[in-house]
């Protein structure tokens with residue numbers, strides 16, 4: 001049987017000519033019979049498009065889930081398909097994702113391809129009646145994300161975005177602390193995500209790295225910024241912005257800042273969340289104590305003469321590291337996706353969640369791109385909303401980000 005299974009044929013003109021495929025061609029449909037015979041239909045049939053850097057993690061996680069049947073994997077590269085076949089010999093492979101999307105054994109399509117291809121692939125899958133899990137960011141612009149949300153809603157299908165960090169034990173623990181009021185009034189959210197990273201071709205560093213922090217921020221704060229400002233630099237001619245600073249302004253005094261860089265000598269994944277009562281340091285590179293809560297802060301008192309001046313006092317309490325689940329975020333996420341498909345539930349990181357992030361990223365791009373050079377120089381890299389000289393008269397800063405309908 002294994003000899004026959006080696007052949008991974010697709011429709012005419014798209015046969016995956018992997019080096020190991022030497023036997024008589026076996027049509028893609030041949031595998032369907034085998035898989036139908038072997039797997040219970042109560043499981044969710046999964047097809048995964050993209051087996052580059054991130055795709056293998058999704059394939060491994062869905063292959064391990066009891067509620068899933070890993071049916072097929074598609075990639076443009078024959079070498080990548082050869083690797084899939086070596087690890088998962090019963091899984092169909094194809095270089096034409098249409099095979100996978102139209103396969104009746106596939107109930108849900110997972111898309112792990114470059115950002116520019118998310119929209120056409122996800123739309124095609126939804127139109128074929130498949131549930132969709134798409135890697136971050138959901139699409140390359142907000143109107144595409146809106147279209148996917150509508151397509152999923154019209155058909156009663158699940159549309160989920162792979163915002164992996166939201167499903168980690170560390171972020172779940174921080175969420176409990178924030179929602180439980182431990183931090184008091186929130187003052188700031190400050191993240192740094194830098195390393196000597198892979199220069200992406202189709203997106204800049206904000207769309208590649210900062211999107212992780214935006215997804216965590218969106219989940220933890222539960223509110224959207226009213227304005228954003230971004231600066232950045234493309235140090236390598238012909239390449240995307242590789243270093244960027246993004247500031248998000250919220251109603252009240254809450255402010256968030258995200259620093260993302262593909263050109264840093266060391267890897268840093270650190271977030272500070274400051275509240276009036278307590279503060280959190282989240283370091284994703286810490287092996288066990290990823291979250292540390294500091295009972296530190298200030299006290300503000302009026303002077304004796306009658307509140308002409310306020311006096312700042314310093315409060316230094318304990319630091320504690322709550323127990324954090326170390327279960328892989330992608331394991332929790334893939335399980336959540338399967339449950340949402342099975343029970344037709346709205347996922348935690350659904351289409352509108354993906355759209356919120358893309359709106360911020362798009363506003364950031366406009367903020368950086370449209371700011372006149374003279375103003376950029378004058379502000380020496382720091383752009384305050386009040387100084388957004390490029391804004392048309394009568395436009396409010398808030399209008400930079402359209403709120404979700």
Ligand SMILES: NC(=O)c1ccc[n+]([C@@H]2O[C@H](COP(=O)([O-])OP(=O)(O)OC[C@H]3O[C@@H](n4cnc5c(N)ncnc54)[C@H](O)[C@@H]3O)[C@@H](O)[C@H]2O)c1
Nearest residue numbers: 050051052053054055074075076077097112113135136164
């Ligand atoms: N959640 C995370 O932590 C995380 C980490 C890395 C990447 N990602 C996301 O995963 C996605 C993929 O990133 P990557 O780094 O794996 O990219 P990659 O370039 O390494 O891999 C993409 C793969 O998709 C394949 N592909 C492209 N178009 C295809 C098509 N039409 N049909 C079949 N295969 C096709 C390519 O051949 C390639 O092997 C991106 O959206 C990225 O943002 C998420």
